[in-house]
Amino acid sequence: MSGRPAGPTPIEGGPEAAGERLGTHLVEVPASILDRVREGGGTVELGAGARAEAGRDWWPIAIGWAAAGQVPARPAAVVRPVTTSQVSELLASCADALVPVTAMGGRSGVCGGAVPLFGGVALDCTGLVGDVHVDEESLLAEVPAGTGGRDLEDALRRCAAGYTLGHWPQSIDLSTVGGWIACRSAGQYSTRYGKIEDMVAGLEVVLADGRVVRTGAQGPRAATGPDLTQLFAGSEGVLGVITRAWLRVHPVAPAEGRRAYGFCDLAAGLDACRRILRRGATPAVLRLYDRAESERTFSRPDLCVLVVLDEADPGLLGATLQVVDDECAAGARVDDALVAHWLDTRFDVSALGPLWQAGVVVDTAEVAARWARLPALARDVVAALRALDGTIAASVHLSHAYADGACLYFTFAGSRARGGADAAWTEAYYRGAWDALNGALCAHDAAISHHHGIGLNRARFLAPALGEAHHVLVELKRALDPAGILNPGKLGIPSPFGGSPWP
Numbered sequence: 001m002s003g004r005p006a007g008p009t010p011i012e013g014g015p016e017a018a019g020e021r022l023g024t025h026l027v028e029v030p031a032s033i034l035d036r037v038r039e040g041g042g043t044v045e046l047g048a049g050a051r052a053e054a055g056r057d058w059w060p061i062a063i064g065w066a067a068a069g070q071v072p073a074r075p076a077a078v079v080r081p082v083t084t085s086q087v088s089e090l091l092a093s094c095a096d097a098l099v100p101v102t103a104m105g106g107r108s109g110v111c112g113g114a115v116p117l118f119g120g121v122a123l124d125c126t127g128l129v130g131d132v133h134v135d136e137e138s139l140l141a142e143v144p145a146g147t148g149g150r151d152l153e154d155a156l157r158r159c160a161a162g163y164t165l166g167h168w169p170q171s172i173d174l175s176t177v178g179g180w181i182a183c184r185s186a187g188q189y190s191t192r193y194g195k196i197e198d199m200v201a202g203l204e205v206v207l208a209d210g211r212v213v214r215t216g217a218q219g220p221r222a223a224t225g226p227d228l229t230q231l232f233a234g235s236e237g238v239l240g241v242i243t244r245a246w247l248r249v250h251p252v253a254p255a256e257g258r259r260a261y262g263f264c265d266l267a268a269g270l271d272a273c274r275r276i277l278r279r280g281a282t283p284a285v286l287r288l289y290d291r292a293e294s295e296r297t298f299s300r301p302d303l304c305v306l307v308v309l310d311e312a313d314p315g316l317l318g319a320t321l322q323v324v325d326d327e328c329a330a331g332a333r334v335d336d337a338l339v340a341h342w343l344d345t346r347f348d349v350s351a352l353g354p355l356w357q358a359g360v361v362v363d364t365a366e367v368a369a370r371w372a373r374l375p376a377l378a379r380d381v382v383a384a385l386r387a388l389d390g391t392i393a394a395s396v397h398l399s400h401a402y403a404d405g406a407c408l409y410f411t412f413a414g415s416r417a418r419g420g421a422d423a424a425w426t427e428a429y430y431r432g433a434w435d436a437l438n439g440a441l442c443a444h445d446a447a448i449s450h451h452h453g454i455g456l457n458r459a460r461f462l463a464p465a466l467g468e469a470h471h472v473l474v475e476l477k478r479a480l481d482p483a484g485i486l487n488p489g490k491l492g493i494p495s496p497f498g499g500s501p502w503p
Helices: 031-039 048-053 060-067 084-097 149-158 177-183 228-232 266-278 291-298 314-327 337-345 352-357 371-386 423-443 459-466 469-480
Strands: 043-045 077-080 101-104 121-124 133-135 140-144 200-206 212-216 241-248 255-263 285-289 304-312 360-370 391-401 405-415
Touching (some): 031 043, 031 077, 031 084, 048 077, 060 352, 060 423, 084 121, 084 200, 101 241, 140 149, 149 177, 200 228, 212 228, 255 266, 255 337, 266 285, 266 304, 266 314, 266 371, 266 391, 266 405, 285 337, 291 304, 291 337, 291 391, 304 314, 304 337, 352 360, 360 371, 360 391, 360 423, 371 391, 371 405, 371 423, 405 423, 423 459, 459 469
Parallel strands (some): 101 121
Antiparallel strands (some): 133 140, 140 241, 200 241, 255 304, 285 304, 285 391, 360 405, 391 405
């Protein structure tokens, strides 16, 4: 099984990149720590090019910086261990020496979560690979955390009976299992299979002091205190480093069905989706686009397009599609070929880099709220984004749905030609767009992230969003990582290495 995913950097900066955009305090790594990594069979990279590559992820504003030969921050060393014991020894040594460690997988995150703000070690977990072991009776797979998404699906489908995790994020070709869990990733078939936190049954995690703990996976449910697996799911590397996971898998579905409908407005389509879930149907894909995105994606500006795809046992499939047809009767049935078009283009992010290079600021925000709040939330967020000077586009689609609510996925773009001519305008517009978006989310009591996570970009919003519960997160961090070495500067948690350069 191959280890490192294909090219994680959206725009290649020069190997000597002009400098750090955010990094202000580079913590060095003692040579003795790096020597022990090499002796244990891991690799260490110290070259400027390798450190620049490890200094950024797919955070959209960092793409613009990369186009100018800059990186958000640069680690002192890139370390790639190949075993859990190597991770353990490395973290113990870094805790003793007060060296920050930023764990990263394929670096496909879009919130700056993998940016090593204070230097130190960039812990490249893509070396943690190996065989995928499947308990076919129990439908559980034991998977090293550095396993790439495509590699995992290939391994599962090579089993005699053929299995799938059912997890298809847009970043499938770049991202890793550990990264999915660390950020509570969602795949495009999540209405059928769930998000990654629904799929994970247990974890192996290395704590900041080097201790290795295992959580869960003994049985399908347990009453053994709080669910510690979910403590580390979504912790974005600030509480521990995930090195192995036990995941719930499924037999490859024997049948597939597709539908496409159009609605006069977004509210009508949202109501149809709500009724589908209310009746207990869970089609794998249930994606509803507003008119702006229907035009951009399907060349249908006259309708809000809903694409539906399900895969299941034929009996279940037929029942699900019947519910879909019943609840979409008020809409217009359109060509099912729109589903095929979505499938053909769903992983394409090729336009992002060229847009930033052309002076267009573009980003997406995936949020979640109850069904009762979704229509007004969609309206108010789009209106808030369109009201900003420089905005040239703001749109929304529903991407993941549940019985009690759904994820709305907003896209916005601003142009320097419309609003300003320099990099300062770019950053001011970007911050302003996120501030406007967050204001609307707070007004509707919506979750500020559904699956992209918090990272650096959304860190300033997390404490207000969680309220007093954020103090619980801070105390957990102090208990598990008293030296504060793990991914400092993220999740709005105070860092001993300095304040956040992206407040």
